[in-house]
Each structure stands twice: as structure tokens, then as C-alpha cells.
Amino acid sequence: MTTTLPTDSSARLPGLIRRLTGDEKHAPSAHSTVDVLQVLYDRVLRVTPDTADDPERDRFLLSKGHGPAAYYAVLAAHGFIPDAWLDDLAGPESRLGHHPDRLLVPGVEIGSGSLGHGLGLAVGTALGLRAQGLRKARVYVLLGDAELDEGSNHEAIAYAGATGLDSLTAVVVDNESASHGWAGGIASRFTVNGWTADTIDGRDHEALYAALTGHRPGHPHLVVARIESKG
């Protein structure tokens, strides 16, 4: 059986997100991750509901697990989960909580919520795929700029850079919410460790697509997707 998937989920996303949040006032752009997720699932990731268990699939790991409305909506738009699941977010019988659980939601690669766990898991996933010769599969992991406060990220940044883990792309959605900021810029934390980096307008889908596919051999890649300040 083949499933026809939308390659442009933009028409459906506002309605799907409203089913989750009940919020009529705010546009989808109120959700910081929606544009990155839309470009990833519409245009970049080689994964569908039919290949969700294929060892060769691309992996997307949502490290910043809080505020997952846009993630659930994109998963529904692409057929990983039924739309009806969106109507009962965090209800007693719901599979969708305020943080996603990989054992409850098809297509979700990791359970997340506590900050600073996704990048280490992504490094391990990339290493595991490499050790098994699955070289087509790429690993994307999405973090927030405030999430980088957690020291565990810096263990992963240094190691992935030092070992040239080039099947890994980290995306940091930067809405300037880190309490003490990142003097000198977020990208510099990665590039000093050997990563390549693109810092782009996180609402610009063409710029996002170019950056999300802009990795180079021999280096892990970073995309800093800058959006309007949370404050």
C-alpha cells in the first residue's frame, strides 16, 4: 500500500494546531518550532508512516519537548497519527501529552521533556547507524536556545565536533529565551568545536531548506533558526 502524503502541509497546519490548543487568536507562527518542523517533514526528512521503522529512515529527535503542539500537528498532517488524537491533548486517555513519549506516539523517535537529553541521544543514534553501515540515514535534532544552558549539550557538542560526526544536524530555534543569553552567538559554541553552521531567518522556508540540507562532509552541521524574541 502506498500512502499519498502532502508535500505542503501549510494549508492543514492552522486547523490541526487549533484542534490541539483551542486557540483561535494566534497564528501558527505563535509556535516557535512550526516552520522548522514543516520544512523538515514536507521537504527534507526521508521518513513516512510506512517507513517509520525502516532502519534506513532519517531520524528527527525533538529534544526541546515542551510545547509540542506544532510537532503533533505536523505528525498528523503527514499521517503518522490520526487527526482525532489532537482533540484530547493530555487527557487521561490521550497518547499526546505536554511532552511526547516515543512509546505512545507513532513517528516519535524519543521521549523528551527534561532539557538536554536529545543531543546526546542523537549522537548515539548517529554512531549506531554508522556502526551498522546505514550511511544514508541522517539524524536531525531540534533544541531551543535556552535548552543550551544544560551542560549535557556541551558534552555532546564537543564530542560530535571532535569526531567529525557528519550524519548529524542540530537545529537550534533561537527566540532569545536563554536567561543569560549567548554572548558571541550560539553558532560559535559549535563551530569552535568543528561544526559547520548556518544562522538563518527561522521563518523563511527557503532559507530553512537550504540550511537544513547544507551539511558538508566531515563535520556535524548546525542550523540556528532565529525567530522573534520570546520576550
Added chain:
Amino acid sequence: MTDMRTAFIDTTTALLDEDPRTALVLADISASQFASAGHRHPDRVLNVGIREQLMIGVAGGLALTGLRPIAHSYATFLVDRAYEQIKLDLDHQGVGAVLVSIGASYDGSAEGRTHQSPGDVALFDSLGDGWTVRVPGHPDEVAPLLRDAVTTDDPIYLRLCEQRNAEAYPGATRLRVLRRGLTNAPLVVAVGPMLGPTLAATEGIDVTVAYTHTPRPLDTPGLRALANTDVVLVEPYLAGTSSALVSRALADVPHRLLALGVGQTDLRRYGDPADHARWHGLDADGLRRSISAFLGSVGG
């Protein structure tokens, strides 16, 4: 004679050669001993540097792709420091790993509290009932337990130490009786390296001594079959770690329980492991005093 750490290194090196599913994650500790294995299997021998949070995160990621990770360091760095990674990057993801520690409660006696982990097994108890905890009491128990561990995808903790019993009992997953007392004799359960001092301490006392290297899951059917009124636990980690399990297993049986093990207090003393065993009352003399007092007390 080979020690437990060497047995672990030799067995893991062989497993890396034999089984392409096996992967080893290190945080500098023991890295030099795995250098030749790393040359042969550069994609499956991964030293992340002194980064224990990442070590467990990487183990979780490897397991998510279908590999069987072994992660290794001192217990205090592997378990205490990376506790939330064990909880979330392994347990919550629904994947397992083989965690192999050295150092135990006070092998690092001269190093001080920073290198000691008497609370590691209690931490696994806080994670639910999924973990198998192996506490070998002899180096010859290490290879079979490790080989058994890598054939599954289960979460397994292997706690190595420098103390050893006189003999190995690789099959003692369940309670194994090594000395049988008379009818209704008290039961003394010795875990891992506590067997040697326990046998010495109970010489000439009418007790049944049973041994296991696997405190989790505890052999509660065996415990119920062997226990009479008086039960003594002798554990090489925090005293009382298994008390709740014993109480639950014997909930419908009138019994008294003495739980011996490492004390809660940071002694702030150095010396050697034998000194710490004595200070915690876990040498033969100390155990004999505690057990005799318990058995001789009212209500026995």
C-alpha cells in the same frame, strides 16, 4: 589471579570480536585497556572523554538503532552522576544497556567519598522493577554474567569490586544454600563479595547461609522457601537496600529482619577497603557481633 575488572575487559574484548551487535561506550576510564579492540572496531568502541552524561545518552542512542551497548566507569560516575540519563535516555526510551561499574562502595578507600558509591543499587531500585542487578562475588562469575547480559536487550547493571569470595558460583542467580542449619535455623543471605566474611562470621552458629550474585530481581520464592523466623541480609552496598523486598516477600509470615550493609554516613576516612569493611561492621568479626546479638535477642 585475574581480577573482576580484567575479566570484564577480556570478555568485552572477545564479545566485540564475536558479536557485531555489541558496542562499548567509555568515559576515559579503562580506555587504554580497550585500545586494541578500538583499533579493530573503531565504530563500536567509543570513548567520549570524561563525559558521563553523554556516555549514557550515546548508549541510549546506540540501543535505539538496535545495537547492544555496554557502558563502563566507576560506579559513582556511571550511576550517581548520570542518574537522570539512566532514567530518561535508557528507561524512558524503552531501551536497555549493560552498565558495568568498578569501585563499588569503598574500593576507592584511599580516594575518598568522591570515588565511592554505596548507594548505586538503591538508585536502580528507584527506577522501577526493570533492572537486573548483578553483584558478582568472584572474578570467574563475571564472564558468564556478562555474556548472558549481551544476549538480551534488557537493562542490566553489573557491579564489580576488588573483594572476592574463595569460590565462584556463576549459577547463583537464585539463592544458593552453601551452609544448611538445623530445622528452623535462621537464614543469612549474603550478596556478592559478602559471602566470604559471612561464612567466616557464622562459623559454628546454627544458621543457613544462602548466596546470590543477583539481588535484582531478588529470588523471593527462594527466600520464602528458606526463611524461618529470623532473616539476616548481608549486602555490600547501603544497609537495608533490600529490606523492603524481603518485608514484602515475607509479609504474611511472622519474621524478624536484620539488614547489614554499608552505613549512610560519609566517614571522611581513607585507609584500605579492609579498614572500611571493619568500620562498617562488614568484616567477619563485625558481622559475627551483629548476627550473634540479633539472634540472641528477645523474640528470636
